[in-house]
Amino acid sequence: xxxxxxxxxxxxxxxxxxxxxxxxxxxxxxxxxxxxxxxxxxxxxxxxxxxxxxxxxxxxxxxxxxxxxxxxxxxxxxxxxxxxxxxxxxxxxxxxxxxxxxxxxxxxxxxxxxxxxxxxxxxxxxxxxxxxxxxxxxxxxxxxxxxxxxxxxxxxxxxxxxxxxxxxxxxxxxxxxxxxxxxxxxxxxxxxxxxxxxxxxxxxxxxxxxxxxxxxxxxxxxxxxxxxxxxxxxxxxxxxxxxxxxxxxxxxxxxxxxxxxxxxxxxxxxxxxxxxxxxxxxxxxxxxxxxxxxxxxxxxxxxxxxxxxxxxxxxxxxxxxxxxxxxxxxxxxxxxxxxxxxxxxxxxxxxxxxxxxxxxxxxxxxxxxxxxxxxxx
Amino acid sequence: xxxxxxxxxxxxxxxxxxxxxxxxxxxxxxxxxxxxxxxxxxxxxxxxxxxxxxxxxxxxxxxxxxxxxxxxxxxxxxxxxxxxxxxxxxxxxxxxxxxxxxxxxxxxxxxxxxxxxxxxxxxxxxxxxxxxxxxxxxxxxxxxxxxxxxxxxxxxxxxxxxxxxxxxxxxxxxxxxxxxxxxxxxxxxxxxxxxxxxxxxxxxxxxxxxxxxxxxxxxxxxxxxxxxxxxxxxxxxxxxxxxxx
Numbered sequence: 001x002x003x004x005x006x007x008x009x010x011x012x013x014x015x016x017x018x019x020x021x022x023x024x025x026x027x028x029x030x031x032x033x034x035x036x037x038x039x040x041x042x043x044x045x046x047x048x049x050x051x052x053x054x055x056x057x058x059x060x061x062x063x064x065x066x067x068x069x070x071x072x073x074x075x076x077x078x079x080x081x082x083x084x085x086x087x088x089x090x091x092x093x094x095x096x097x098x099x100x101x102x103x104x105x106x107x108x109x110x111x112x113x114x115x116x117x118x119x120x121x122x123x124x125x126x127x128x129x130x131x132x133x134x135x136x137x138x139x140x141x142x143x144x145x146x147x148x149x150x151x152x153x154x155x156x157x158x159x160x161x162x163x164x165x166x167x168x169x170x171x172x173x174x175x176x177x178x179x180x181x182x183x184x185x186x187x188x189x190x191x192x193x194x195x196x197x198x199x200x201x202x203x204x205x206x207x208x209x210x211x212x213x214x215x216x217x218x219x220x221x222x223x224x225x226x227x228x229x230x231x232x233x234x235x236x237x238x239x240x241x242x243x244x245x246x247x248x249x250x251x252x253x254x255x256x257x258x259x260x261x262x263x264x265x266x267x268x269x270x271x272x273x274x275x276x277x278x279x280x281x282x283x284x285x286x287x288x289x290x291x292x293x294x295x296x297x298x299x300x301x302x303x304x305x306x307x308x309x310x311x312x313x314x315x316x317x318x319x320x321x322x323x324x325x326x327x328x329x330x331x332x333x334x335x336x337x338x339x340x341x342x343x344x345x346x347x348x349x350x351x352x353x354x355x356x357x358x359x360x361x362x363x364x365x366x367x368x369x370x371x372x373x374x375x376x377x
Numbered sequence: 378x379x380x381x382x383x384x385x386x387x388x389x390x391x392x393x394x395x396x397x398x399x400x401x402x403x404x405x406x407x408x409x410x411x412x413x414x415x416x417x418x419x420x421x422x423x424x425x426x427x428x429x430x431x432x433x434x435x436x437x438x439x440x441x442x443x444x445x446x447x448x449x450x451x452x453x454x455x456x457x458x459x460x461x462x463x464x465x466x467x468x469x470x471x472x473x474x475x476x477x478x479x480x481x482x483x484x485x486x487x488x489x490x491x492x493x494x495x496x497x498x499x500x501x502x503x504x505x506x507x508x509x510x511x512x513x514x515x516x517x518x519x520x521x522x523x524x525x526x527x528x529x530x531x532x533x534x535x536x537x538x539x540x541x542x543x544x545x546x547x548x549x550x551x552x553x554x555x556x557x558x559x560x561x562x563x564x565x566x567x568x569x570x571x572x573x574x575x576x577x578x579x580x581x582x583x584x585x586x587x588x589x590x591x592x593x594x595x596x597x598x599x600x601x602x603x604x605x606x607x608x609x610x611x612x613x614x615x616x617x618x619x620x621x622x
Contacts, residue, residue, distance in 0.1 A: 033429035033469050033480040057430055061466050063521050069430060069469065083475055101576060102590055102604070108573035109522045109589075110464060112555075131432075166554075166570040166592050167599055194592050194599035215475035289577050304471060305499075305513055326471075350598035 025078040037130045042157040044178035050077050051374050054176045062110035064089045066161040066172045075370050083215045091208040092309035097201040106165045114162045134161045152375050167191040185361030188335050197351050202286045203335040206309035214262035216326040221299050224257035244319035247295030250279050268371040278363045286334040302326035333360035429469045438465050441485035445500040448509040455491045463488040490520045527571050528553045530589045530607030539616040543602040568594040586610035
């Protein structure tokens, strides 16, 4: 009996000791510029001891929709909080039709957000409706890794809202994964353009991403490029620093990425840390007559007055230095909408039907932020 | 009485007891350590403290707008009458480093527009100091359109015979989509909405003017009529029959 008592006591003392020890090791959360529903604080995994942790703010603004501010990530409870993003937003959604006209600027109107309820954001699937027009979902994201019989399923926290842009709804989605990856997507849905229901067009969301790795200034951007040394079996990867403000084109065969690094930030193995902006196109990326659509990537030096994608050419003229400073990345995605019968039909002079969501987006992927993934035992 | 049983622990079990004592000390140490850690945290001391990006309350919104409109530089730029408020939003001012950013400073960005002359201003108001911190001139193309523009465009369109023909006898029952409020798809009401556009053809007035294409909705469905483009700069409406697709 006594032995049982000792064992029981030892167990609870051990639990208490470990939990207080874990609390001791935690780095304190950073002070944030938001509170209440606008503050997202999410540890992973959601159940059990913490491995990684996101802390960020969101804001809704007429026109731009759902904005992300101040995204911090922690790679371990005892690790420092790393500042990643000052501001992420959709700066413009440019929509030219194939016949040359019309050419819409959907962020050029102060459109509001649609309302969101439990049908959009089911609580039983991890959804929480915030402020009546934003959905937060904490959910399983599928396989994180698999090694024969060993396996780990990842998790993520997702914020999304839908811009009510006349006949269209644009779903603006931001995903923060347990492995430090940020995903940004825009999904076009709702009704085809009245009077031009079957005319092909392209929705080009252009994101403005004020990435401030480890704060600012001291950030630089490198152009990641893969080259197959043809004819021949070898390949080469290069990452030259981009010295001046510029616009650049993405190349799928070159796996082009914009890699942001901080002059002082290395991981525990003394390897330089970066975040890589990697396009996730669905089918392709378009270019149009307008100069600001001729590049997929832009790199500018931070200027609080420069928020509009359609003015990008003027922002880089004349080009300023973008090394060891405060930088901003811009990325243009494309949704090529070739209307189909599934989109709807004409009934008594009105279009009846809905276009299913068509996505385009990007990934911000950490490189040497961890010493190794903490999700492998 | 329950504590007394510790006194009767056999010698053979004292090693285990020592282990327990060490763990107990760890718990006590952890418990003592926690408050000190909390002191170091830089979180606000009270849950009610307003942070820089927390949504504006009505009083803050009204006050920021009043400060912006009464600023000398703004008055010089826009005048004092016929000014529209485009947006009023909390904003965060970026300083030279992350550590120096004031997370609680309440700044508000007010965007104003005067349709006459088509000029605007982005005004940054410091609510804490009750002063305007910055004024930036905006050109016509930098000013987002709002439900005011939509209402004006619809009034222009209603004068057009072709638009009246398309909308029928209940043309005037169409309501203007309000921003930031959203249309209710289940509502049976008639709604007019619009999309800003810009032409690349230099001969087209909409290459430079503020133009809005109007779309008409009955309940959940949009009317598939002619293209109705309102040129708000020239105060004209262009109605074009669609080419067959």
